[in-house]
Amino acid sequence: MDLSPESFERLLNWLHPNREEAGREYQRIRALLTKHFQSHGCFLPDKLADATMDRGAEKLTPEKIRKWVGVGTKERYFYRVAYYILLEAKDKSLAETQMPDRFEAVDPEKVDLEPPSHCLEKCLQELAVDDRELIERYYRGEKAIKKQNRVELARDRNIDLPSLRVRAHRIRRGLRRCIDKCLQEAQE
Amino acid sequence: MREQLIDDVAARRFLLGQLPPEEQGRIEELAFEDPDTFTFLESIEDDLIDEFIQGDLSADQEQQFNGHFLSLPGRRHNLKISRMLQRHLDKIADVPRRKRFSFLGWFRLQTSWLKLSMAAAAALVLVIGILWILTLFWRGTKPVPIQAGPDRPAAMPSPPFKVSPSVAPTAAPAHAENKPKSLTPERQKGLTAYALLSPSASSRSEGVQQLSLAQDTTTMTIELALITQRNFRTYQATLENEAGGELQRWTNLTAENLTSGRALKIDVPTALLKPQEFYRIVVNGVASKGEAEVIARYPFEVSK
Numbered sequence: 001m002d003l004s005p006e007s008f009e010r011l012l013n014w015l016h017p018n019r020e021e022a023g024r025e026y027q028r029i030r031a032l033l034t035k036h037f038q039s040h041g042c043f044l045p046d047k048l049a050d051a052t053m054d055r056g057a058e059k060l061t062p063e064k065i066r067k068w069v070g071v072g073t074k075e076r077y078f079y080r081v082a083y084y085i086l087l088e089a090k091d092k093s094l095a096e097t098q099m100p101d102r103f104e105a106v107d108p109e110k111v112d113l114e115p116p117s118h119c120l121e122k123c124l125q126e127l128a129v130d131d132r133e134l135i136e137r138y139y140r141g142e143k144a145i146k147k148q149n150r151v152e153l154a155r156d157r158n159i160d161l162p163s164l165r166v167r168a169h170r171i172r173r174g175l176r177r178c179i180d181k182c183l184q185e186a187q188e
Numbered sequence: 189m190r191e192q193l194i195d196d197v198a199a200r201r202f203l204l205g206q207l208p209p210e211e212q213g214r215i216e217e218l219a220f221e222d223p224d225t226f227t228f229l230e231s232i233e234d235d236l237i238d239e240f241i242q243g244d245l246s247a248d249q250e251q252q253f254n255g256h257f258l259s260l261p262g263r264r265h266n267l268k269i270s271r272m273l274q275r276h277l278d279k280i281a282d283v284p285r286r287k288r289f290s291f292l293g294w295f296r297l298q299t300s301w302l303k304l305s306m307a308a309a310a311a312l313v314l315v316i317g318i319l320w321i322l323t324l325f326w327r328g329t330k331p332v333p334i335q336a337g338p339d340r341p342a343a344m345p346s347p348p349f350k351v352s353p354s355v356a357p358t359a360a361p362a363h364a365e366n367k368p369k370s371l372t373p374e375r376q377k378g379l380t381a382y383a384l385l386s387p388s389a390s391s392r393s394e395g396v397q398q399l400s401l402a403q404d405t406t407t408m409t410i411e412l413a414l415i416t417q418r419n420f421r422t423y424q425a426t427l428e429n430e431a432g433g434e435l436q437r438w439t440n441l442t443a444e445n446l447t448s449g450r451a452l453k454i455d456v457p458t459a460l461l462k463p464q465e466f467y468r469i470v471v472n473g474v475a476s477k478g479e480a481e482v483i484a485r486y487p488f489e490v491s492k
Contacts, residue, residue, distance in 0.1 A: 091262030
């Protein structure tokens with residue numbers, strides 16, 4: 001997304017009336033964003049920080065300029081924008097996806113991929129035995145039985161339920177990456 | 189795992205877009221600042237997807253799931269994969285169920301002399317078991333003397349907890365961002381400034397929220413935004429310095445619905461705050477039985 005000169009001008013004026021100070025403030029916020037993207041393990045955090053600054057500048061309305069005043073508040077405005085950039089980056093579709101509600105309208109029919117089942121089977125097989133067992137037990141059963149299974153699984157693993165949930169999520173995230181890779185390979 | 193900055197209920201409401209815009213925004217900030225919170229939200233996202241697949245969401249939740257939740261990047265893809273995963277795991281679970289050994293089926297196939305001998309063996313085992321339980325019971329009823337020993341120290345009363353005087357929330361109008369307030373006659377000698385703080389996991393090196401202190405300001409009224417959906421009877425707030433030393437404590441605080449959302453309000457004497465120093469306000473929720481638990485931290489730095 002190219003930032004229009006008007007949006008850039010509006011952004012600098014909002015950051016500071018003095019142009020040099022505004023430039024310093026821009027760099028400071030950009031550095032904070034880069035660091036946070038890094039802490040999320042993002043590839044090319046600089047690029048994501050630039051995307052956030054540009055998106056934030058484009059979405060800066062007179063109403064937001066009035067709302068986001070005071071020391072230390074401007075980076076928080078950009079953090080809110082950055083959350084959506086992060087979701088997009090995690091979904092590896094920076095250019096396609098958009099922001100919800102207060103930022104932009106969305107097309108819910110986008111990204112409609114049905115992963116072939118052979119990819120799922122292959123990726124499940126590639127998991128460590130321990131992880132495969134965990135994910136199979138985690139999703140076993142329905143409603144009350146599933147809940148009870150999870151309580152027992154957490155007890156067996158000597159962890160609490162929130163930790164179990166995060167652990168299952170991490171395995172599932174790995175599976176998702178593996179399936180995406182498998183799909184790409186199938187297309188090539 | 190580290191302590192969570194938001195609870196399950198708030199996370200679910202956030203993901204379904206049920207929170208007021210300001211609270212929704214605060215969680216977005218927090219999720220970006222703190223990777224653990226982001227991962228926690230993703231794990232709740234997985235749960236919501238599972239509940240959707242299994243038809244466990246209420247009609248309202250399902251509407252919000254379709255209207256808000258699925259409109260965000262990555263969610264549709266995640267839903268597809270979860271559906272496949274669930275189908276695949278259901279298939280795996282079905283196979284052993286079909287192959288499961290049935291004792292009754294096997295028993296029906298055996299000859300009558302074998303059935304008779306097995307019934308006799310089962311009865312014998314049952315009798316032995318009952319006798320063994322009765323023996324244990326008889327031994328267990330003998331009284332055992334209980335003695336106080338040196339390894340059992342007497343209960344010691346814990347020292348009284350030192351609490352600074354309670355500071356009642358001011359009746360000042362709620363507005364944010366360090367705007368000066370019109371002065372009441374009692375306050376004309378010292379100026380009051382305002383600030384709004386959001387919960388955060390940031391440390392000093394990570395660019396925390398800045399509070400600026402104007403000259404002649406004697407009191408800083410701080411609104412502490414609450415993002416937990418749990419309601420506590422009262423709240424406590426403790427101002428700590430960078431080393432974790434307690435500078436002041438406010439007790440019996442109650443949550444107010446201010447223009448910035450649900451928040452607590454405290455008056456901090458500016459004499460406690462030094463420029464360029466890092467501070468943290470720790471908020472505890474106090475349940476009706478009196479137990480307190482940490483629900484949020486508000487780090488900030490005082491700018492010149």
